[in-house]
Amino acid sequence: MTTTTGHPTDELVVANLALVGYQVSEVLMRVPPTVSRDDLASAGHLALVLAARAYDPTTGVPFARYAALRIRGALLDELRSMDWATRGARHRARELASTSERLTATLGRTPNREELASALGTDVASVDQARQDAERRVLSIDSTVNPIAELVSDKSPGPEESLLTNERLRYLRAGVETLPERLRVVVEQLFFHDRPVSELAEELGVTQSRISQLRTEALGLLRDGLNASLDPDLVPAAERPDGVAERRRQGYFAAVAARAAMGASAAGVTLSPSVPTQRPSAVAEQRSLSTAS
Template identity: 55%
Template sequence: MTEQAGDPRADELITSHMPLVGHIVRETMGRVPSHVSRDDLTSAGLTALVQAAQAYDAERGVPFERYAATRIRGAILDELRSVDWASRSVRRRARDLEETRTRLAGALGRTPTVAEVATASGLSVEEVTANDEDVSRAQVLSLQGSTTASLDELVPTRAPSPEQLLEHQERLTYLMEAITELPERLRTVVQDYFFAERPMADIAADLGVTDSRISQMRAEALVLLRDALNSALDPALVKPSSKPNGCASRRREAYFAAVAARHADGSRRAPATPALDAAG
């Protein structure tokens, strides 16, 4: 049976396989030029994961992880091929700027600022920034070995309708907004564990807590993310709080409201102060 939008089984497939996106993106980043945007690849991979969860049919006998991994790799490859190559002058300037950054980093003992790179290069800050943006859009023409088989060879798929694509994109947008609105420490756990694939012990050391506390925070974050998506897209799936007037319930409702407000705003602003107090 194919999973349907709002099906809690599909939401569980999404949240439990987010590490798979991080793994494939990290694997891909090791094969492409350094200027390729990790965020763009992650976004493409998450979109594919959402679509895979919605379209997955267990009766076909294909494990979900294998099915999703193939779609994620295909989406990332499509993303790499969809971006226009930067001009030769842009790439030449990018090489010069990279050399300048390396030289400054060695002299300063830290990563130089854009202003410092601009001054050392005889360029304006705007020119350096524009070149970086141009390079980040450069297309990777060849990605040999990034996939071992075509999608059709592994599993039969059905192309989603325009309505389904819009629905999938909306769910992905809500997911990313919900991650952004998590309390700072929960957001750090989600980003470091699922996307950066950092060991739990390292995250615990950074946050000054135990490994078991990180595990608890991870579980808490996943529940919040699931409920935030359901609150926005299918409120009937949100379980009512046992203490609707309690502090925890009010913080949760404030979090849902913050996610909804961010979605309504639609702007790509910097992460706002989370609606919930930092956990941990």
């Protein structure tokens, strides 16, 4: 029996495709709906491929961290190339500019907000909004914390960083695989397959707002599931420790740890004593709890 091994570049791309979905989804939450998800995803995927080709493992920088920065930069460039303001916003911006030029020529100085509002037949608040529309040519995502990227990249330099990153990735995969089925489908379709929210909502027979709620619920549960094993101090305390919801949450935490431990064992990784041993029924128990509410 023969086995084939893909090119290292291809393996890096396939293993990190989720990074593109995460980054694109983060951007889409902060821009108008007119921005094309497909355009952003294409730019992100190209950046991932280029990052894989240019990556030098001897630098000691984990690929996930390196690729996340390249993808984020590509999305910024794509946004800069777009005129993603709405048609109404563009019209107001043009009208404001022409009115300002006319008043400047008449008054011999730059008009103030009140003068612009009077000339436009509107109020000062509308003038301020038009100015914001005119100035906002690109969304700054550099200053925005990307919660998913934070889960898979550690900012502390050093040789141990690669090991820590691989551990986070292993728990992230386990966390997604162990999500209750409805939440897992939403995460996989939105982030792994770049499905539009509207398309997924129609397929599942729910509203787009419901998909957004499920996405938020899934990401919150996923984050807590990772932190429960990697950084327990970051897990928020339950409002009702003895409630059904908390038992379901704890069941998910145990299932994530068990699945991650199983993955580490298969890869020949020595586990820390703090990582729970694999319980074959953990995933089944979690799914049972998820359908009990």
